[in-house]
Amino acid sequence: MHIKKINQCKDQNELLINLDKYVKMAEEQRTSAVIINTNIIDINEMVKLKCRIPRCFHFQSCANCPPFTPDVEVFKKAIRKCNYAILIKYNVEPAEDFADRKISLKNAKLHERQIAKIVAEVEIAAFQDGYYLAMGLSCGSCRSYLCNDEICQFLDSGRCKFPRVARPSMEAMGIDVYKLVATVGWDIYPIGPEKVHHSTIPSASAVGIVFIA
Template sequence: MVKEVAAFSENVSDEKLETDIENYVNLTKELGATDVKKIRTDMIILDERVRARCYSPRCPYYGTNLNCPPHFDWDVEKSREIVSKYKYAVFIMLEVPPEEQTGKDYFSPKHKLPGALKMYEIVAKVQSAAFYDGYPLALGFAGGGSCKRVFCSAVDCKGIKGEGCRMALKSNPTMHGAGMDAYSMASEVGWKIYPLGKTTDPSQIPHGLELGLVLIH
């Protein structure tokens, strides 16, 4: 049976919204997410210090793509303004092997990030599902690695040249690029998150996390 496409409406009943968000929760699990939470947007933690981490120490992907600063030019106040327009969001978590997020070769194009790629795909599909359910302003944010790192590590970003993004329907800004403190948010909902860096011994860490968020309504 072909699913009926919902007409856009500013007035969405609480019952429809509840049902739709439950469907998105189930969709993320079908797509491979480890866990997912329906959250109120007042649970989204915004902090200027998160954006500061793009600059110090300077991220190697700074300035290389449309979804990282300075090309993604929302400051945290702009993020607060936008988030305040929404009431609910879907917060998504995927456990990944710690080896994916550590090691001296982490920034090499040869170091693959299948978990980050999967999170981008989950976020994009949930955002798309919400659009077709009648939520035209659903807005997605991926987790860790930038879109340049995940999709276009070996080529220049066409978007910043004004030629159009190669992955426009798959890539999104990251939570941290928008100033969202994803680590604290994960901890608040009961997910265990561990520090992972170049010198981390992955045998000492149970898992890494990829996190994503979709603002629904």
């Protein structure tokens, strides 16, 4: 891959061409992807608070999960410096891997690992194109899909086993993912409570994002 020289003034036409390239890169891996303007992203503390109430079992046990992620206001201020992002929706097939609670704890992490890898690949491509502040967020807890729910090595020793792929989820940073996905016109369904039978869920997805700056 050709690595671009860093230029102080970025060419907007080249940026749009590259954004389209990143979309195509993601779409090659069973995903839907779209270029979005960051001003449509709702970042708020209620989303991050859902990690605590009701308490997620990854809360405080993973370096990329709350309460270790940056404050919502800090993240919100930083993201406003980016005009564009690539929103990526990985189609989970079969949907039961997310929706059926009997198998989701085992199978969901396979899909979460895949979207994390796609996000990392797009982020690296953008970095090598000269967008050195490109930053990707994924889905779920990296302690689950990368470390198989073992003790977070970063919290234990200060050294992450997967530094290029491990990253916070969008929700862990305060992004209202449901609202964002619905805003761009994609289908998304609330999956979680055991009393909701998986047969009532038409589809499932894992969502990630790469900010381009």
